[in-house]
Amino acid sequence: AQSVTQPDIHITVSEGASLELRCNYSYGATPYLFWYVQSPGQGLQLLLKYFSGDTLVQGIKGFEAEFKRSQSSFNLRKPSVHWSDAAEYFCAVGAVEYGNKLVFGAGTILRVKS
Amino acid sequence: NAGVMQNPRHLVRRRGQEARLRCSPMKGHSHVYWYRQLPEEGLKFMVYLQKENIIDESGMPKERFSAEFPKEGPSILRIQQVVRGDSAAYFCASTQGARYNEQFFGPGTRLTVL
Numbered sequence: 001a002q003s004v005t006q007p008d009i010h011i012t013v014s015e016g017a018s019l020e021l022r023c024n025y026s027y028g029a030t031p032y033l034f035w036y037v038q039s040p041g042q043g044l045q046l047l048l049k050y051f052s053g054d055t056l057v058q059g060i061k062g063f064e065a066e067f068k069r070s071q072s073s074f075n076l077r078k079p080s081v082h083w084s085d086a087a088e089y090f091c092a093v094g095a096v097e098y099g100n101k102l103v104f105g106a107g108t109i110l111r112v113k114s
Numbered sequence: 115n116a117g118v119m120q121n122p123r124h125l126v127r128r129r130g131q132e133a134r135l136r137c138s139p140m141k142g143h144s145h146v147y148w149y150r151q152l153p154e155e156g157l158k159f160m161v162y163l164q165k166e167n168i169i170d171e172s173g174m175p176k177e178r179f180s181a182e183f184p185k186e187g188p189s190i191l192r193i194q195q196v197v198r199g200d201s202a203a204y205f206c207a208s209t210q211g212a213r214y215n216e217q218f219f220g221p222g223t224r225l226t227v228l
Contacts, residue, residue: 004156036219043205043221044157090156094217099170100209101147102217104156 002027002098004091006105013081014113021076021108023091031093033074034102035065039087047089050074061085086112116141118208118220119188126226133193133200135223139208145169146189147217148181151203160204163189196227 005024013019025031032051036044048059055067065076074091088109092102119138127133139146144165149157162170163183174181178196183189193200203224207217 041224044219046216046218049216092157099162100217101159101162101170101173102149102157102207103159104149106156 002093002103004093004103004105006089006091006108008108009106010109010111012111012113015083016080019076019078019081019085019110021089021091021110023074023076023105025072025074025091025093025103027072027093027095027103029095029097031095033065033067034092034094035059035063035074035076036090036092037087038090038107044090047076081110081112083112083114086110118143118206118218120204120206120220120223122223123221124224124226126228127196128228129197130195133196133225133227135191135193135204135206135225136188137191137206137208137220138188139206140218143208143210143218145209145211146183147207147209148189148191149205149207151205151222153202157205160191193225196225198227201225201227 003026034049035047047063048057050057050067058064063078088107090107091105094100094102121136146163148160151157159173161174161181178194180192203222205222207219
């Protein structure tokens with residue numbers, strides 16, 4: 001069965017520090033991968049996506065993610081966190097073979113301390 | 115170009131009533147996905163529809179839930195005889211078609227069952 005694991009439920013970092021959010025997946029088809037961000041009471045905003053090609057993808061707001069097939073991982077990184085980055089982050093996977101429906105991780109809540 | 119629209123944004127129902135959630139996809143999009151987000155959880159796929167067709171309803175509860183996407187008008191997610199456990203945020207996403215794998219999400223409808 002398809003699954004996405006985000007092992008960290010909460011992460012707290014200091015403003016200006018670097019950030020890495022982990023995402024591991026188990027999927028029976030060639031996946032494409034997404035990271036979304038959700039602020040409280042809001043919808044989902046796409047940060048970045050990986051379909052194919054270069055395994056290091058750049059997204060909005062200074063985020064990047066690296067696809068590592070051998071580790072089934074798609075970790076999200078940012079070199080310097082801003083207070084406005086505090087939100088919940090979701091990793092998701094999909095595949096054309098499964099009708100493109102997305103399987104989401106449980107999310108990681110990011111807190112930024114000043 | 116307007117994004118995905120959902121209404122109402124907030125819906126309060128008493129146990130046993132019906133809830134109707136509407137989703138208008140982005141212009142030019144003919145495929146809609148519905149997801150449910152229970153409190154403190156990630157999004158879970160419910161149903162995938164094309165105009166006038168249900169493509170995949172493997173995530174829909176077997177009873178009380180139904181969805182449609184008519185030729186004209188928005189997609190509707192209908193929950194009959196709501197129970198407290200139906201309280202959640204319901205998101206819809208749209209794409210241009212089966213080969214287009216990026217989903218654009220609406221702001222969600224937050225259903226509260228009293």
